[in-house]
Amino acid sequence: NAGVTQTPKFRVLKTGQSMTLLCAQDMNHEYMYWYRQDPGMGLRLIHYSVGEGTTAKGEVPDGYNVSRLKKQNFLLGLESAAPSQTSVYFCASSIGGLSTEAFFGQGTRLTVV
Amino acid sequence: DQQVKQNSPSLSVQEGRISILNCDYTNSMFDYFLWYKKYPAEGPTFLISISSIKDKNEDGRFTVFLNKSAKHLSLHIVPSQPGDSAVYFCSPSSSNTGKLIFGQGTTLQVKP
Numbered sequence: 001n002a003g004v005t006q007t008p009k010f011r012v013l014k015t016g017q018s019m020t021l022l023c024a025q026d027m028n029h030e031y032m033y034w035y036r037q038d039p040g041m042g043l044r045l046i047h048y049s050v051g052e053g054t055t056a057k058g059e060v061p062d063g064y065n066v067s068r069l070k071k072q073n074f075l076l077g078l079e080s081a082a083p084s085q086t087s088v089y090f091c092a093s094s095i096g097g098l099s100t101e102a103f104f105g106q107g108t109r110l111t112v113v
Numbered sequence: 114d115q116q117v118k119q120n121s122p123s124l125s126v127q128e129g130r131i132s133i134l135n136c137d138y139t140n141s142m143f144d145y146f147l148w149y150k151k152y153p154a155e156g157p158t159f160l161i162s163i164s165s166i167k168d169k170n171e172d173g174r175f176t177v178f179l180n181k182s183a184k185h186l187s188l189h190i191v192p193s194q195p196g197d198s199a200v201y202f203c204s205p206s207s208s209n210t211g212k213l214i215f216g217q218g219t220t221l222q223v224k225p
Contacts, residue, residue: 004156033213040122042217043157043202050211058212090156094213101147102204102213104156 006105023091032074119216136203143205
């Protein structure tokens, strides 16, 4: 059982380049989330989705776009990467509802030079 | 507008002693609280949770206490073990939103 899988695990981008991070879950979860983790800042929510075809902004959405065309996939796009987007990105999913725990992927380490 | 704060970035304790990690929140609409544990190069994993209708929840060596009037919760680990060395995140949630937010995290080091 794979759980939550993030692709790629590492990436180096040049400023201005674009890329898409893929998150796939095989647990039939309704809710999916994208976070970035920076030193001293904890996990900050970028965008989230409460179901197929829906997306919503989180705490730090600027510079990112997302899509949830299929229930099992949640894509995070950077249209024009900036050094400030150098971070570790985590995807998570949950059944949804108040008391349910989230399951996380292993993370993607992105460096923008 | 930081709704959840973990004001201690790091904590160091001796093996066998108690570790106490704290979390403060501002939004009175939060009615469920989860703690996650994160090892380096891994994603966070769920540790323990508490509903706002309770003031204590215990699971083995881990106990979470909730003080609603003070909007404060704490995670107690006793006895602490070297394998508990990790980053701990507090995560509050409410029934009327799909958002899942986290505090800044506290790095716990348990020394043998």
